[in-house]
Structures are given as C-alpha cells and as structure tokens.
Amino acid sequence: MATRAAATPVTPPPVPAELAGLDDGDHADVHHHLGAHPAPGGPDGGVRFSVWAPAASHIAVVGDWNFWDPATTPMERVPDSPMWTAFSADARLGHRYKFAITDQHGHTVQHADPLAFRTEPAPETASIVHTSTYRWGDGEWSGHRAHVLASPMSVYEVHLGSWRRDPGEPHRDLGFRALATELAEYVVEMGFTHVELLPVMGHPFAGSWGYQVTSYFAPAARWGEPDDLKHLIDTLHQAGIGVILDWVPAHFPKDEWALGRFDGTPLYEHPDPLRGDHPDWGTYIFDFGRQGVRNFLLSNARYWIDEYHADALRVDAVASMLYLDYSRAEGEWRPNQHGGRENLEAVSLIHAANVLVHDDGVGGFTIAEESTAWPGVSRPVDQGGLGFTLKWNLGWMHDTLDYFAKDPIHRQHHHHDLTFGVHYAFNENFVLPLSHDEVVHGKRSLLAKMPGDRWQQLANLRALYGWMWAHPGKQLLFMGGELAQEHEWDHDGSLDWAGLGDPGKAGVQRVVRDLNHAYRARPSLWSRDVEPDGFTWLDNDPAHNVSAFARMGSNGEVLTCVANLSPVVHYDHLVGMPVAGRWTEVLNTDAQLYGGSGVGNLGAVVADGPPAHGQPTSARITLPPLAVVWLEPS
Known part of the structure; x- marks a missing residue:
C-alpha cells in the first residue's frame, strides 16, 4: 500500500512556455511536454503533469503519493491555453496516477493519461510515471537502413502473445524480453528481412489483437515494461531484422477511463456521430480536423520511430479514414464541404504523417x-499521392487465394484470378499480404483453404508460396503460415510448433x-520491384494450369518462375526464355526435401529451342505437379 511521502522542499520548475502553443499549428513533439515528466535534477525532484482538456472545469492529479486524493494535487489552466498543469514534489518514478477531470456539469471521471509512457497491466487502468534508462546497441543498423523499394523485403507478421508460449504455462504470455532472442534467431534462420508486430500499444482487451488502443504512447503492459520492448526491437536490429509496428490512428475504444469524452465533451473523437462513431467496431473515430488531435497523432507517429527505433509504421484501416461513407448506408453519412465522400481532414493528416515519417x-x-482503388496511395505527397511508401495489395490476396482454393479441374476457368494482379502491379508500390486477417473468423487456415487430399493441400501451399515470392x-x-497450421489462428494459444513433427509440415517450413x-x-x-520493365510474361496456358514469367534485375540479372498448378506432370512443356543457354533449377517446391514427389529437371534445363511466347528462344521443361520451379542462367 502506498504511503504518503513527506513534504520535500523542492522549488517547482517554471511552467513550460511551450504548453500555451501546443494547440496552435502542427506540433510533432507534444509527448515532450504533455503527460508526466520528472523534473530535471534526478529522481527526487518531483514530477510535472500536463494535460490537454479545454472543456474541463477542474482537474486534479491523483496517485500513489497522495492517496488518490483529488484535493492534494490540483491542476491549473495554463493562461490563454487549453492545457492544464501541476507540479508535485512528492511524485516519483514508478508512481501510478490518473487525471480526475470534472466537466462543466460537475461530473468527475478519473482518466488515464493520454500521453502516459507506461501503464498498469489490464484490467487495471492507471498510468505510471516513467523515464527510460535503456541504452541502445543498434547504431550500426540504424545508420545503414536500406531503401526498401529497391531492397529485399520479406515480412514475418507476429502477434507477440501467441507466437510461442511457455510450454509449462501455456496460458501465460512470454512477453517482450523473454521472446527477444528466440524470435530474432528464428527470423534470421527463416530468412525474413522484417518483423511486423501487431499493435504493441496499450490495449486492455486481448481479443482486439491490439487494434483497439487505449494508451497510444505506452507499450502493452501485459508483455512487459517499455524498456523490455526496446530490448526486443534492439535485439532484432542487432540481428539484422527490421521492425514494423502496426499503428491505429483511425479509431479508439469508448472506455470511459481512456480517451472517450475526455474532458466531458467529444475531444479526441469527432462530435458528429455520423463522423465520430464507427459502425463496424463500436469505437470512436478521431476528429482529424481538430488541431489538438492532429498533433496527438503526429507526435505519436514520430514517437514510435524516434523513441522505439521502429523502422516503419503499417497504418491500419486506412480506407475507413479516407471515406466519410465507409460502412455507412445512404443517409448515415454527411458529405464534405464540396459534397464529396472523401474525409479531407483525414487526408490532410495522412499527408502530414507520411511527410513526417519520411523526413x-x-x-x-x-x-x-488500404482496400480500395484510391489513386496514388504510395506516391509522394508532392506528386499528388497520399505519401505512403508501400500499400498492401489486398486485391492480389483475394484473387490469388480464390484461385488456389479452387479444385485444379476448375482452375482453367479462373486463370485470370492468378494473373490479373500483374495488370496493376506497378500502379502502386505493393506488399503481397497473407496476413492474420485471412486465418480468422471462419476463413480457415491457409492449409485448410487448399483443395484435395493432404498431399495435395501441402503441395498447393508450397506452390502458393513459390508463386508469391x-x-x-x-x-x-x-x-x-510457414508451419502449415491446421486450424485458424488463436490469439489465446500458441502456434502449433509440435506439428513440425509431421514431415509434410516441416517441408512447408523448409x-x-x-x-x-x-x-x-x-x-x-x-x-526493380516497382518497375514494369522488371517483369515479363513467358507463358500462360489456362488449359494446363500453367503460367510462367521472368523477373529482371537492375544489373541484368534474370530469373524465371514456372508454375504448374494442375495435379499431373507436364513433360516437355515449351516455355519461351529470355536468354539462351543452360538454366539452373534454383528451387522446386515439389522436391522430396519439402515432401514433394521429386519430379524435376535433374538440376537444369537448356534453352536452345526456337523463339516462343515473344522470347528469342525456348526450353522444354518438365513441370512437376502442383508446383513452382525457379530457374536462372548458369
């Protein structure tokens, strides 16, 4: 139980002058001023508390040092400002606290600090005074970040609570620090270049997977303290792995103790229910046009890049931000000032956030x-785009999974699903996502989506990956996905690591x-991933479920990918080739090593045939069943 600290003769530092102007113009550093900040001079110098709450009639800081007594540490409104501040000489690092906010009608609610850097584990909801003491060791990584568009990028998407649990206590999350070394070693072994973490920001309901955030500046306490997350990211960086954090600026939950009706009025959320209430998720939508909200979100984007050394932010639910009529029927939405359906304030925020992060x-x-055809999502803002570096290609994902789910006998009638993605592949800078969303809510696991008996399911899954890569x-x-899991993802369990005892599943991982x-x-x-000249078709034969293309590098490198997505072997299949000579079989998803039948080309083919399929020469290739073969000049 907390004890009241003795009075300490500490002279309070002056109120930061910056507080008065934080609601005027764009600011991406509000986390340096709002929230709880220990005074300079050491851990015994007290704490300055500051909060944005323009409509409040009274605010007090309550916490461990004052027995949660709202009469002890009242806050004062900063002159000519919507900010409130207080200094407590008795508050210390590690103390829990909240803001007791009284609205204009005399009703008081104790709210967590929107700018808290640390929080209690759920179901408790207090903020905690925190200053990081972490010393980073990733200087070499941070100084040599690759330009992702012209670099290899293969992302392993991870939910930290269910990647691997303690076998002795399967219901216990291992957390940031416990997972760090094992996750880094596994990702390096598997060859991925990046890890994308489902939201690590504070969220009380585990079933939201982190997409209903209540503490935007604090890591989820269920997985450890802030410096534990820094240790995880640092460990990944030192292993040569980039880190992408999922970020959720679109909406937030309605919990009374969090951001909702923060000062008794719609502050963070839009006051118009047709713009401020999300019909799908039962959440509030941020008021993107309000300067204080805009600064909160811009600062949050910068915070995770600066403070936690994240390499990238993957922005969730962008379409819900862009369209005023998102998930709304006629009469349930209000047009913008030009009569359109675009959320112009959200577009402006997205522009500013992308310019900031790319700076x-x-x-x-x-x-x-982003799931729609909004133009220029991954084009720079100064070229009329939204300014993202990359965009998830959800159209490719749906079409490709639909194709692979078909029985091979029917695939010839759906060949367009397999190939259509190339028609727009260079309109944006794309990521091909087989994400968590595709293995939940009755959609089945990737393995279970595949048709046929068990051998065919595994072969189809290997071929899907060969095609995708x-x-x-x-x-x-x-x-x-790399474990060929039988069942849908369960956020309350662990991945099926024991399933790797099945040689077929181990083959998929391999x-x-x-x-x-x-x-x-x-x-x-x-x-040349984003250049049309880096790709050319070599063959499309729907009747035999065969498709082939070549990829070309910036220095003349070339590789061909040939897919036979029928369950029968095609012998001596003619494929046009861009270069004559011997081509080595780099990879064959039907190899016995992977659990396949071992049909192949004895390691190589020779392109010495007549011109075909618009190419100067051709090769006769043995195409294994339900498989993808990669070839490159020897």
Missing part, C-alpha cells in the same frame, strides 16, 4: 492497409526458409 530526421517508412511486390506472411534465402540473394526479384 531525413526521422528516417522511417510507412505502409497502408517470385511475384512483383514485397511478401508478408502471418506467423503459422520451403519458406529456402524461398526467403533464395529471394534475398537474387536482385532479379527485388531491385
């Missing part, structure tokens, strides 16, 4: 989960590992 002083990149675009695979390492070693697959 040389920040050094990150951004990825949009060669296709234009960066790759993203949700954890468990093929993902080999695909990653082969991909990273071949500039033909990534150095």
